[in-house]
Amino acid sequence: MPQPTRLQQDLAERIVQLVNDDGLAIGALLNENSLARRLEVSRTPVRGALQHLEEQGIVARRPNRGVELIAIPQKNLASAPPPDDDEEWLVRIARDHRAGSLPQDISEIEVMRRYGLNRPAVQRVLSRLADLEMVERKPGYGWRFLTGTRDRATHDESYRFRLMVEPMGILEASFRLDPSWIEMMRRLHGDTLERHWHESSSVAFFEMNAAFHEGLAAASGNRFVHAAIRHQNQLRRFSQYDWKFGFERVVVNCREHLEMLDYLARDEREIASLLMRRHLERASQVRSE
Amino acid sequence: MPQPTRLQQDLAERIVQLVNDDGLAIGALLNENSLARRLEVSRTPVRGALQHLEEQGIVARRPNRGVELIAIPQKNLASAPPPDDDEEWLVRIARDHRAGSLPQDISEIEVMRRYGLNRPAVQRVLSRLADLEMVERKPGYGWRFLTGTRDRATHDESYRFRLMVEPMGILEASFRLDPSWIEMMRRLHGDTLERHWHESSSVAFFEMNAAFHEGLAAASGNRFVHAAIRHQNQLRRFSQYDWKFGFERVVVNCREHLEMLDYLARDEREIASLLMRRHLERASQVRSE
DNA sequence: TATTGTATTTCATCATGACAGAATACAATC
DNA sequence: GATTGTATTCTGTCATGATGAAATACAATA
Known part of the structure; x- marks a missing residue:
């Protein structure tokens, strides 16, 4: 009981979600069976999650009768994406390599030694880096970083690719956008514009940006569009996490996003699609300056 | 020495490739060091590969002097893609599931038992099926097949997605197509049209088809376009391997491909792009009849 | 009877060691 | 001196068993 499992944490969040969705009031009785179903x-694992919620004072066990809701939980910050355990290692290794503190070619054992990871973890991390085309297996043993010619060309190709997919995704017949999503995005962008800007906000800004594009891709109703953009975001996450945006760039970006949201709210998708095209074209030039 | 490793097989093929590229004649001496470099x-592993070639009568060892080329090897059939070891299991499992002989939910151990695979193999196979969105991890233990709603919708979404990417890929500024590739493709398509058609040719036909689209995607010079189409091919491979094409469909398909190749040979890319669009639109309707 | 409490079984991950193949170094031969 | 032959070291995969968590079955209680 000291450490709830990842599954138990997820379940706890989803239980909170269910309580909110069902509009349950204080005093309502939950039961393990129906939750599990x-x-x-x-x-x-449901028991574990409930115990976790009990420690937070949200529910209380009523022996043999159920679990009573004793406080209405408020959802945590807007859809904080559950940070994957391996992810921090991905970021760290990518950063270390860029900083030059890792050799170009490296074996799994060397990675284990340097970071104190066990072998399965190293294999997971390297596989994911390979998916992102940041490393590749060497023919014999070991792995090789690909960041030689990568950065310059990849940036352009990424935008060219997104230019094919994102504006068209908005025009798909199956496109459906949840109005509450638009509202949430508007609020997030508004906050970013008004709040005072720190260098340290760049990760949050990146994630908002990524969520905007991914949300529209998901709305396209085409799983391949969605998967492609998710992949692009993942790719960009590492090369941009410690990229320092100037605040002017943030302002321009938010304004362009808000403009698209306005048109999307009125279902003016042709215009939104055009704006998306111009948005991407403009953004693609930022870095190459 | 009974069984050459996969790496050794690959090296043997690449050595043959090098010999051809360098235009070496019979009697030329190879040496292990420069090949390894x-x-x-x-x-x-180079030694292993050379030994393999020696058994085939292509080279002969000259102790302490080198390895003599005693026969000019002819390349195997046009770019036969080295069939991955796990791949046959992917196909088999996908097929078994479609045939209804596998339960909707299944644990890794169950897969190990049924197919006599070891755990790492099962994990690789399931991971790859997950990449293809054919299965997903269940929250607790086990995996679940996703083929419920999948087939119908996936087919359409796949074509919608390819319609965004493939015609545009041809128009990219970085597009470069190797003339010899065009020639090879023409020959393959011509052969397919002339040869007598068996049901059993459908795998070969699928692979030629896939190679055509993948080759054009690669020519776009955009790695994401290429990766996306490779992924689509992989996806289609499983749902179409035992799809029975009528010969009329094969003829139409080849003619359309050949027409595109004609325009591409003259660098008429706008027209080729339009033809690709129509080709995909037409192909997308075949199955939904 | 509905629900939680408890015990048992099953599963997946991790740790460890064995083994085959690749990398490397050095000896032998032309 | 260049090349192959041979030995040694290093690396990654597989096999096995231990462990903790999830699934399942059954008992207990309101």
């Missing part, structure tokens, strides 16, 4: 897991 | 591996 709705969440498609067994009772065991 | 050019192939970016150590001498050990």
